[in-house]
Amino acid sequence: NAGVMQNPRHLVRRRGQEARLRCSPMKGHSHVYWYRQLPEEGLKFMVYLQKENIIDESGMPKERFSAEFPKEGPSILRIQQVVRGDSAAYFCASSPRQTINQPQHFGDGTRLSIL
């Protein structure tokens, strides 16, 4: 059973470009969480999605960031007009149901570098 797959592992963008990060949850998991880890900081929650629904986006910056989890295909975290401060590691996690009683399983992350 494959784990959570994130791609790309490394992504380099120039300021002003768009970044798209993909996350395929574990088989059978319908809940996806995105986290950001800035250099020298802990993980920070960004958004929690179920298929076709955003459940909690309280950690998402108000501008330039969006996330989706379509009925088919991976979850996408999209960052428009990237700036240097977006450089970070972005982690995705999945669980089969709401994480009250289920552990989250993490991908290896996407390391985004902004030139």
Add this chain to the structure above:
Amino acid sequence: KQEVTQIPAALSVPEGENLVLNCSFTDSAIYNLQWFRQDPGKGLTSLLLIQSSQREQTSGRLNASLDKSSGRSTLYIAASQPGDSTTYLCASPVPFGSGTRLQVQP
């Protein structure tokens, strides 16, 4: 708003020593608490999950406890090994603490 704090931020111990990592949280109304390790350049590996109704969980040399009334969780590592050197994170499940970087010296 839940806040999670981990102390110490960094720890260095000789091989074979037992050690305790601390995690404190401000809101006791948590559903569960999870401990992870984060190896450099890798994602997070779940170590232990404690449900809110549980007091502790054990896996091999690891034991995690949960005391909701005091807002604390501890991760106990017995007979530490160099392979235990990594960053340990706790989560309630969100937010995460900022981690404890452990270095076990052979």
